[in-house]
Amino acid sequence: xxxxxxxxxxxxxxxxxxxxxxxxxxxxxxxxxxxxxxxxxxxxxxxxxxxxxxxxxxxxxxxxxxxxxxxxxxxxxxxxxxxxxxxxxxxxxxxxxxxxxxxxxxxxxxxxxxxxxxxxxxxxxxxxxxxxxxxxxxxxxxxxxxxxxxxxxxxxxxxxxxxxxxxxxxxxxx
Amino acid sequence: xxxxxxxxxxxxxxxxxxxxxxxxxxxxxxxxxxxxxxxxxxxxxxxxxxxxxxxxxxxxxxxxxxxxxxxxxxxxxxxxxxxxxxxxxxxxxxxxxxxxxxxxxxxxxxxxxxxxxxxxxxxxxxxxxxxxxxxxxxxxxxxxxxxxxxxxxxxxxxxxxxxxxxxxxxxxxx
DNA sequence: CGACTATACATGCGCTGTATACATGGAGCG
DNA sequence: CGCTCCATGTATACAGCGCATGTATAGTCG
Numbered sequence: 001x002x003x004x005x006x007x008x009x010x011x012x013x014x015x016x017x018x019x020x021x022x023x024x025x026x027x028x029x030x031x032x033x034x035x036x037x038x039x040x041x042x043x044x045x046x047x048x049x050x051x052x053x054x055x056x057x058x059x060x061x062x063x064x065x066x067x068x069x070x071x072x073x074x075x076x077x078x079x080x081x082x083x084x085x086x087x088x089x090x091x092x093x094x095x096x097x098x099x100x101x102x103x104x105x106x107x108x109x110x111x112x113x114x115x116x117x118x119x120x121x122x123x124x125x126x127x128x129x130x131x132x133x134x135x136x137x138x139x140x141x142x143x144x145x146x147x148x149x150x151x152x153x154x155x156x157x158x159x160x161x162x163x164x165x166x167x168x169x170x171x172x173x174x
Numbered sequence: 175x176x177x178x179x180x181x182x183x184x185x186x187x188x189x190x191x192x193x194x195x196x197x198x199x200x201x202x203x204x205x206x207x208x209x210x211x212x213x214x215x216x217x218x219x220x221x222x223x224x225x226x227x228x229x230x231x232x233x234x235x236x237x238x239x240x241x242x243x244x245x246x247x248x249x250x251x252x253x254x255x256x257x258x259x260x261x262x263x264x265x266x267x268x269x270x271x272x273x274x275x276x277x278x279x280x281x282x283x284x285x286x287x288x289x290x291x292x293x294x295x296x297x298x299x300x301x302x303x304x305x306x307x308x309x310x311x312x313x314x315x316x317x318x319x320x321x322x323x324x325x326x327x328x329x330x331x332x333x334x335x336x337x338x339x340x341x342x343x344x345x346x347x348x
Numbered sequence: 349c350g351a352c353t354a355t356a357c358a359t360g361c362g363c364t365g366t367a368t369a370c371a372t373g374g375a376g377c378g
Numbered sequence: 379c380g381c382t383c384c385a386t387g388t389a390t391a392c393a394g395c396g397c398a399t400g401t402a403t404a405g406t407c408g
Contacts, residue, residue: 002270003397009277019354028276033266039398041355046396065405066354083278086292087270089299089328090321093205096176096261098320102202102313103183104257118260125263138338139276145334146272147264149327154263157323161316177362193389213363215390220361239370240389 003035003043008052008071008079015056015070018044030136031143044069052078097154101161112162119158126151177209177217182226182245182253189230189244192218204310205317218243226252271328275335286336293332300325 010016010024018040026034047053052075059066071079097118104111126148133144184190184198192214200208221227226249233240245253271292278285300322307318 002273006273006277009280012281017354028280029273031267032269032273033398036397036399037355038357038400041357042397079277079281083274083281083284083288086288086295087274089292089296090303090325092207093317093321095206095317095320098317099176099180099203099206100257100261101316103180103253106183106202107186107253107257110257114257114260118263121260122263129264142275142331142335142338143267143269143272146269146331147267149331150324151264153323153327157316157320160319164312164316191389207363210363210365211390212365212392215392216362 003039004047004052005079005082007040007043007047008075008082011053011069011071012076012079015068017059017066017068019066021069028139029143030140031147047075051075097157097161115158115162119155122151122155122158177213178221178226179253179256181214181217181221182249182256185227185243185245186250186253189242191233191240191242193240195243202313203317204314205321221249225249271331271335289332289336293329296325296329296332 006025006029007021010021010028016024018037021044022035022037022040025040026032044053048055048069052072053069054072056068056070059068100114101111104114129144129148129151133141133148136144180199180203181195184195184202190198192211195218196209196211196214199214200206218227222229222243226246227243228246230242230244233242274288275285278288303318303322303325307315307322310318
């Protein structure tokens with residue numbers, strides 16, 4: 001329920017309506033995938049259903065009607081609980097790269113060619129992100145750093161996989 | 175449709191039934207989250223609906239009835255298309271760590287404490303994975319490498335975030 | 349009328365949990 | 379020894395929830 005928790009966090013400042021939450025989410029988490037409106041309202045419904053938020057009324061000041069949502073006591077408790085948690089560090093290895101290498105090896109053995117193409121795309125993207133870092137807000141720089149570190153991790157893994165993929169291929173045949 | 179493509183890859187060897195696909199998936203992608211049976215059959219239905227697989231009959235040899243699925247010509251085409259693709263390298267920065275830091279900063283400013291706890295958990299998990307590497311199959315070693323590289327990327331980012339989180343906090347207030 | 353603000357709804361996929369059905373093998377018992 | 383019974387393994391189906399996308403609707407402002 002990660003999206004719900006982010007919305008709870010935004011609501012912990014003050015009551016807000018759905019449209020505002022989407023805008024703030026995209027602003028506070030620059031670089032993240034923009035929230036779709038449909039998702040915001042669906043998530044707000046769930047939060048209300050679970051008692052974490054409540055509708056405190058509708059406001060209409062020079063525009064369409066706005067449904068104002070506020071965090072409840074239970075919501076604050078849930079938010080604190082979530083913040084006290086940590087992410088389970090890679091409990092499973094869900095890697096799209098690894099999956100594609102395995103499937104490519106199964107289906108025809110072109111994993112090496114795939115890895116080389118992927119590496120080139122990664123390098124291009126890293127140059128883009130590095131350029132963007134120079135002209136971003138602190139939050140944008142932090143977000144770009146996160147992406148860059150993980151793209152670099154992919155690159156290191158790709159190098160390893162290129163060295164070992166013949167071994168993996170042998171494994172698949174067995 | 176990533177799961178569907180993996181199933182197509184497994185079916186490209188020979189026709190198989192659902193139960194077998196689940197077992198092979200978990201074996202070929204060690205460390206990955208085991209596929210739930212319900213997901214396998216639901217995905218097979220979608221593949222059949224889209225013309226990528228077809229039911230080639232039922233077999234019953236000393237056990238319950240088995241529905242055998244085979245890849246079609248369209249399925250092979252789709253599989254080749256997917257294998258010719260590359261992953262979009264981090265088009266968005268969807269980071270649970272970053273989201274939690276931002277929300278923590280919003281809700282009370284305990285991001286630093288969170289980052290320290292997360293770092294400790296990461297280090298523990300990396301020791302586990304490193305130990306597991308010593309006694310694994312080549313595929314398991316590759317999977318563990320992937321996780322280790324990305325946990326290390328998280329660690330580097332955590333260090334950066336710890337240095338800069340006061341800056342981010344100022345940003346949030348503005 | 350077009351652009352922006354604001355919400356609602358339908359749909360599809362991922363994922364979990366549960367129910368069902370059949371077969372095999374072993375424990376316990378007369 | 380032969381029988382029931384039950385646990386286990388094999389195999390599928392279905393209900394339900396959350397995430398995500400796309401589309402429709404409706405009001406307001408310039």
